Amino acid sequence: MKNASRMRLTRGPAFISMVAALALGLSACGEYSQVANYKPGSYQGKSDTRPWEGGKFAGDKAAWEAALANRVQGQNEYKRTQ
Amino acid sequence: MARMKFLCDAERCIECNGCVTACKNEHELPWGVNRRRVVTINDGVPGEKSISVSCMHCSDAPCMAVCPTDCFYKTDEGVVLHNKDACIGCGYCFFACPFGAPQFPNGPAAFGARGKMDKCTFCSGGPEENGSKEEFEKYGRNRISEGKLPACAEMCSTKALLAGDAPVISDIFRDRALRRGKAGDAAWGWTTAYGKPEQTQERSREQSREGGK
Numbered sequence: 001m002k003n004a005s006r007m008r009l010t011r012g013p014a015f016i017s018m019v020a021a022l023a024l025g026l027s028a029c030g031e032y033s034q035v036a037n038y039k040p041g042s043y044q045g046k047s048d049t050r051p052w053e054g055g056k057f058a059g060d061k062a063a064w065e066a067a068l069a070n071r072v073q074g075q076n077e078y079k080r081t082q
Numbered sequence: 083m084a085r086m087k088f089l090c091d092a093e094r095c096i097e098c099n100g101c102v103t104a105c106k107n108e109h110e111l112p113w114g115v116n117r118r119r120v121v122t123i124n125d126g127v128p129g130e131k132s133i134s135v136s137c138m139h140c141s142d143a144p145c146m147a148v149c150p151t152d153c154f155y156k157t158d159e160g161v162v163l164h165n166k167d168a169c170i171g172c173g174y175c176f177f178a179c180p181f182g183a184p185q186f187p188n189g190p191a192a193f194g195a196r197g198k199m200d201k202c203t204f205c206s207g208g209p210e211e212n213g214s215k216e217e218f219e220k221y222g223r224n225r226i227s228e229g230k231l232p233a234c235a236e237m238c239s240t241k242a243l244l245a246g247d248a249p250v251i252s253d254i255f256r257d258r259a260l261r262r263g264k265a266g267d268a269a270w271g272w273t274t275a276y277g278k279p280e281q282t283q284e285r286s287r288e289q290s291r292e293g294g295k
Contacts, residue, residue: 067229
């Protein structure tokens with residue numbers, strides 16, 4: 001009787017650790033989504049900085065718009081030659 | 083900010099290929115990749131017309147619709163850009179594009195061997211830090227963040243190629259057509275590229291982003 005209960009005691013933790021190792025090992029075989037919060041049909045790559053952020057304009061949107069508007073008008077040679 | 087567009091005035095284009103050269107030089111494009119090309123219609127026939135063609139940054143871009151990895155996005159200025167890190171080089175965008183804009187560094191090759199798609203960025207780089215080395219290597223120079231227009235349009239000697247804010251460039255073109263007395267076969271590709279309404283999904287995304295700020 002004593003031997004049987006001792007066997008059960010020693011086998012118990014070994015059995016549990018074996019089951020845990022098996023479960024852990026098998027979990028690696030499962031498939032999982034490699035894209036976080038995948039939403040089909042919408043861009044999910046890196047976000048881009050806006051043109052006026054950083055660099056020459058350092059966040060000054062109005063200055064950037066003015067510079068670009070000036071350049072766009074420069075394409076009209078009728079205005080340039082007046 | 084208004085929507086950025088290209089307008090090629092076929093009455094003025096003299097097929098000098100200045101735009102093509104400016105683009106290749108500005109972005110240091112590899113051999114075989116032409117983000118912009120000059121196409122001549124009825125070549126050799128009296129009345130032939132040349133047009134400068136590249137990505138037109140369509141209002142309802144078909145490349146965005148067909149991309150299996152959803153690597154395309156549209157900026158607040160209406161420029162269609164893509165994330166090269168997500169591109170798998172499948173070539174679907176090339177088949178969908180009415181202008182033949184998407185380019186592949188390895189040319190026609192088997193699926194996945196074409197390399198990452200490359201196209202006109204309206205000189206506004208891509209999803210990397212503005213003006214960074216990474217941005218230049220992947221997408222070319224970011225002139226828009228420097229307050230400049232695309233190199234092709236700024237280099238055009240006859241100003242056949244106009245780029246910029248849609249209402250302004252259409253005003254320039256209208257003024258021109260009135261002065262010369264005809265519009266001709268001008269504004270080529272305008273209806274194909276901008277005839278459809280702007281993608282609502284993108285607009286709503288931008289609006290929600292604006293609202294969150």
